[in-house]
Every structure is written in C-alpha cells, then in structure tokens.
Amino acid sequence: MTEKPEVKMAKENYHHGNLPQALLRQGLHMLTEYGEEKLSLREVAKHCGVSPAAPYSHFKNKNDFIQAINNYVMLKLTEELQETEKLYSGKKSLIIELGLTYVLFFLKNPNCFSILFSQSNHAEAILFDYQDNANPAFSVLKHAAESIFENFPISEEQKHNILLAMWSMVHGLAATVSMPGVAERMQQDLDTEQRLRDILTAFQQS
Amino acid sequence: MTEKPEVKMAKENYHHGNLPQALLRQGLHMLTEYGEEKLSLREVAKHCGVSPAAPYSHFKNKNDFIQAINNYVMLKLTEELQETEKLYSGKKSLIIELGLTYVLFFLKNPNCFSILFSQSNHAEAILFDYQDNANPAFSVLKHAAESIFENFPISEEQKHNILLAMWSMVHGLAATVSMPGVAERMQQDLDTEQRLRDILTAFQQS
DNA sequence: ACTGTTAAGTTATCACTGTTAAGATTAAGG
DNA sequence: CCTTAATCTTAACAGTGATAACTTAACAGT
Numbered sequence: 191m192t193e194k195p196e197v198k199m200a201k202e203n204y205h206h207g208n209l210p211q212a213l214l215r216q217g218l219h220m221l222t223e224y225g226e227e228k229l230s231l232r233e234v235a236k237h238c239g240v241s242p243a244a245p246y247s248h249f250k251n252k253n254d255f256i257q258a259i260n261n262y263v264m265l266k267l268t269e270e271l272q273e274t275e276k277l278y279s280g281k282k283s284l285i286i287e288l289g290l291t292y293v294l295f296f297l298k299n300p301n302c303f304s305i306l307f308s309q310s311n312h313a314e315a316i317l318f319d320y321q322d323n324a325n326p327a328f329s330v331l332k333h334a335a336e337s338i339f340e341n342f343p344i345s346e347e348q349k350h351n352i353l354l355a356m357w358s359m360v361h362g363l364a365a366t367v368s369m370p371g372v373a374e375r376m377q378q379d380l381d382t383e384q385r386l387r388d389i390l391t392a393f394q395q396s
Numbered sequence: 397m398t399e400k401p402e403v404k405m406a407k408e409n410y411h412h413g414n415l416p417q418a419l420l421r422q423g424l425h426m427l428t429e430y431g432e433e434k435l436s437l438r439e440v441a442k443h444c445g446v447s448p449a450a451p452y453s454h455f456k457n458k459n460d461f462i463q464a465i466n467n468y469v470m471l472k473l474t475e476e477l478q479e480t481e482k483l484y485s486g487k488k489s490l491i492i493e494l495g496l497t498y499v500l501f502f503l504k505n506p507n508c509f510s511i512l513f514s515q516s517n518h519a520e521a522i523l524f525d526y527q528d529n530a531n532p533a534f535s536v537l538k539h540a541a542e543s544i545f546e547n548f549p550i551s552e553e554q555k556h557n558i559l560l561a562m563w564s565m566v567h568g569l570a571a572t573v574s575m576p577g578v579a580e581r582m583q584q585d586l587d588t589e590q591r592l593r594d595i596l597t598a599f600q601q602s
Numbered sequence: 603a604c605t606g607t608t609a610a611g612t613t614a615t616c617a618c619t620g621t622t623a624a625g626a627t628t629a630a631g632g
Numbered sequence: 633c634c635t636t637a638a639t640c641t642t643a644a645c646a647g648t649g650a651t652a653a654c655t656t657a658a659c660a661g662t
Contacts, residue, residue, distance in 0.1 A: 205609085205610055205611070205656085205657065205658080206610080206611080209610080209611090227433075230647080230648065230649090231648080231649065231650095232647080232648065232649080233647095233648095240611075240612095241611065241612050241613075242612095242613095242648095242649090242650095243611080243612070243613080243614095243650080243651080244610075244611055244612080246649095246650075246651080247609075247610050247611065248610085251649075251650075252648095252649060252650090304510055304514055307571065307575055308510055308575075308576075309576065310575075310576075311575070311576060311577050312575060313572050313573070313575030313576075313577065313578045314575075314577055314578065314581070316572060317572065317573075317578060317582075318581065342602070344602065348598070348601070348602065351594050351595050351598040352598045352599070352602060354569070354572075354595045354598065355565060355595055355596065355598040355599055357568065357572070358564070358565045358566070358567075358568035358569040358572060358595070359561060359564045359565040359568055360564070360568065361564075361568035361571060361572065362563065362564035362565055362566065362567035362568025362569070362570075362571060363560070363564040363568070364568075365513065365564075365567060365568060365571050366519050366522060366523065366560075366563070366564060366567065367519070367523075369513055369514075369516075369517070369518060369519030370514075370515065370516075370517060370519075371517050371519065371520055372519045372520065372523060375520070375524065376523075388557050389557050389560045389561055389564070390561065392554070392557040392558045392560065392561040393558070393561055393599060395554070396548070396550065396554070396558060411627080411628060411629075411638085411639060411640070412639080412640080415639080415640085436618080436619065436620090437619080437620065437621095438618080438619065438620080439619095446640075446641090447640065447641050447642075448619090448620090448621095448641095448642095449621080449622080449623095449640075449641070449642080449643095450639080450640055450641080452620095452621070452622080453638075453639055453640065454639090457620075457621075458619095458620065458621090
C-alpha cells in the first residue's frame with residue numbers, strides 16, 4: 191500500500207497523463223510516512239512535478255483530496271477483510287480473525303486511523319441504524335456475526351448491542367495500536383499476531 | 397469544562413497578569429468548539445487581547461501548547477473517573493460505570509479525543525508494561541479491575557490481556573462516539589446513558 | 603486541415619499560519 | 633533607584649490553502 195510512487199511520467203507533456211492517480215499515490219505515501227498534519231498539498235504537487243495549483247483541477251479542495259485518499263484506504267481495508275472472510279468462512283475463528291485483520295491493518299498503517307475516522311460519518315452507520323451498510327468494514331463484521339447469531343434466539347436490539355461491543359473492542363485496539371510509538375515497537379516482535387489474538391479472545395478464555 | 401473565557405483582564409496592563417492560563421482556557425474553548433485542525437495559535441492570542449507572538453513567551457511552540465491542553469484535559473478526565481470510582485467503590489457495577497464515565501466524557505467533548513491520543517505516548521504505558529501508570533485514566537480502570545481479579549486465580553499475563561480487552565472496548569466506544577455527527581444526535585436522546593451501558597454489558601448479558 | 607470548445611496546467615497573488623529576532627515595557631529584588 | 637529578567641510588541645520570513653486570469657494541448661465537427 192505504501193510503495194514509493196514515481197515522481198514523473200515518461201512523457202514530458204504539458205498534460206500529465208494521469209495526475210489524479212499520481213497525486214493520490216503520492217499523497218497516501220506522504221500520509222503514511224509523515225502523518226496527516228504534515229501532509230501538504232503543494233508538496234504533493236511538487237513531488238508529482240506539477241504546479242501548486244494543479245491539484246485544484248481535479249479536487250475541489252484539500253478536504254476533498256483527503257476524502258479521496260480516505261476512500262482508497264477504506265477500500266483496501268475492506269478488501270483485506272473480505273479476503274479473511276473467504277479464508278475463514280464457516281470456521282468458528284472467523285470473527286477473531288476479522289478483528290485481527292482490522293487491527294493489523296492499522297498497525298501497518300498507523301497514520302491512516304485518524305484520517306479514516308476523523309472526518310467521515312462512519313459512526314452514524316454503526317450506532318443508529320443496524321441495517322445501514324455505509325461503513326463497509328463494519329458490514330463485513332456484521333455479516334460474520336450474523337452467521338453466529340442464527341443459532342441463538344436474541345432480539346434485534348441485543349444483536350446490535352453485541353455487535354457494537356465487538357466492534358468497539360476491535361476498533362479500540364486498533365486505535366491503541368495506532369498511537370505513536372507502538373508500531374515501531376510491535377513490528378519487531380515476532381509473535382505480535384498471537385499477542386493481539388490473545389487480547390481479542392481474553393474474555394472468552396476466562 | 398467549556399465555559400466561555402473572558403476576553404480581557406480587568407487591568408489594561410502591558411503585562412497580562414495570567415496569560416498562560418488565559419491562553420489555555422481560550423485554546424480549550426476553541427478546540428472543543430471548532431476542532432483541532434481549526435485551532436490557530438494566533439487566533440487564540442487575538443481573543444486574549446495579545447499579540448501573535450505573545451504565546452511564545454510561555455510555550456515553546458504550538459505543539460507544546462497543545463500538549464498543555466492535553467494535560468489539562470487528561471486531568472479533568474481522570475478527576476471524573478476518580479469521582480466515579482469513589483461513588484461505586486466496592487460495588488459490582490464499578491467497572492461498567494467507569495467505562496460509562498469514560499465514554500460520556502468524550503461524548504461531551506468529542507474534539508478532545510484526537511488531541512488526547514494522537515500525540516502523547518499513552519499507548520506504551522498500556523500495551524507494554526502492566527505496572528506502568530503513565531496513563532492515569534488507564535490506571536484507574538486497572539485499579540478497579542484488580543479488585544475483581546483478586547477472587548480469581550489467573551496469571552499476570554492473563555490479567556493484562558483481560559484489562560486490555562476491557563480498555564479496548566471502552567476506548568473503542570469512546571472513539572466511535574467521538575466521530576463527527578454522533579454527539580449532536582446522541583445528546584438529544586434521554587436514555588443515552590442506558591444505551592451505552594447496554595453496549596458495554598452486551599457480552600455479559602448473553 | 604481548420605477552428606471553436608473545453609480540459610488541464612501555469613503563474614501570480616491573496617490571506618493566513620507558525621515562528622523567530624530585535625526592541626519596548628514592566629515587575630521585582632538587592 | 634537601578635539593574636536584571638520576564639513579558640509583551642512589532643516586524644519580518646517561509647510555508648500553507650485557495651482563487652483568478654492566462655496558456656497550452658487535445659479533440660470534435662464541419
């Protein structure tokens with residue numbers, strides 16, 4: 191996700207060729223490298239070999255640009271979750287593995303956490319409407335949980351609450367792992383995955 | 397916590413009297429009102445009736461200023477938690493009520509969440525050292541949990557994992573509640589407290 | 603092949619930000 | 633009372649997001 195993008199295209203045209211994508215690549219790269227508050231649109235443009243005002247031909251403003259990165263990151267996260275969903279489909283460990291995938295994603299991309307949840311309205315889709323699927327990451331978790339709920343006779347409200355509790359735990363661990371300093375320290379550990387799994391299953395084991 | 401601060405002191409002195417505190421008050425006010433990225437040090441200075449460079453006599457830079465706000469907010473949060481701790485001391489619902497206090501704090505002050513956890517190194521105190529008390533909010537929770545752990549024979553590692561799971565759930569719900577749009581919608585509901593309690597206890601009830 | 607239209611970039615400029623240096627004003631203490 | 637240090641001001645710098653006006657290139661239709 192964080193591969194270093196090329197600075198210039200092959201042709202030295204007045205027109206860039208595919209500036210929006212180049213900007214997004216470079217923007218994501220700088221975001222993951224230096225964090226959100228250090229992300230300068232002008233700097234991104236410069237690294238793409240283009241004038242400071244060029245991005246405004248493709249994005250309404252900086253917020254719009256960040257939102258575009260936001261969407262891309264959310265897509266990547268959702269893809270990883272769906273892959274895990276396929277891998278562990280039907281197995282009992284599915285939900286834990288989904289949570290682990292979620293947490294590991296933000297351990298790999300700590301700077302993406304604030305970007306993803308400080309602007310979009312992902313929370314409303316989670317808290318207020320059980321049927322809403324505006325937050326794709328949450329929807330994958332919901333889908334997995336429902337295959338378990340089938341065997342238990344509980345109310346819709348109770349389902350929603352359990353799902354929210356699960357989400358909160360996973361999301362909270364992701365938030366913790368995204369805090370400064372954690373990634374550098376955890377990525378060295380070889381058994382990080384198991385450590386996180388142990389935390390996510392701590393309630394079950396007691 | 398968010399009371400509107402006075403713009404000027406009584407005396408029209410060259411020296412302000414207590415500029416650091418005035419700046420912090422105004423800064424916190426603007427933070428909770430407009431969010432972190434809209435927080436301008438110059439604007440804060442102007443509202444305190446002081447030149448743009450005046451804050452630099454008391455704070456090294458903007459980060460240092462934000463860190464000072466950070467500390468103040470963390471203090472307030474800890475105070476609320478300690479009050480809850482006293483109120484429910486010995487009772488079985490203590491931990492849930494602590495979690496509720498934590499979540500409600502960020503429902504009241506949504507913009508404080510990112511400030512509090514995007515810069516400080518609170519996570520290291522949580523994840524890597526069970527004995528560390530650098531994060532006071534976490535320490536209160538830990539203290540409460542230990543009174544429960546006494547009755548169960550479990551390893552230190554297991555204790556740490558359970559505590560991290562609890563922390564993650566509470567912290568994750570706080571993160572969710574801090575997302576844009578949630579506060580306005582939840583504060584209207586009269587039974588918000590019970591709703592959050594139901595989420596935090598969803599695992600126990602099933 | 604010419605030409606009008608439009609998309610995509612440039613340059614210049616604006617208001618605003620954090621930050622620093624140098625100087626002015628005041629408070630405090632021997 | 634005078635020195636010294638703390639506090640605040642003014643002036644300036646570089647960097648930021650953003651907009652307006654202009655230039656270039658691509659492209660369609662006749």
